[in-house]
Amino acid sequence: MGNFCSNCGNELRENAGVCLSCGQLLNAANAKKTNNKGKALATVSVVFGSLGFYPLIFVGSIVGLITGIIGVCDSSNQYTGRSKIGLGLSIGSFCFWIILLIISFLSAGSMRFAFYRFFDQL
């Protein structure tokens, strides 16, 4: 009742993602292994994207942005939905601080004072 490798005919274990005899990658239906890397990337993106609003400010936004992009672009990632949420949160928090920075710039009249005012608000 076992499956056989389409490449070399070797008998395969159930749910094997790769033939142990010849190394042939088998179809995705056989490879039901959870993509832990994708899950971690998506989760980090959501967490840091949210923390990008506060207290991690820009750092959280940037970490969330990078992990979100990697997660969304990884085609084997089953968690692209979560990565997209993280990406959205990261972009949101990043824009939030950029807008605040622009507002402080406009009200302060110079970049030097804008930064003082900006970091005073934190």
Ligand SMILES: [Zn+2]
């Ligand atoms: Zn094989």
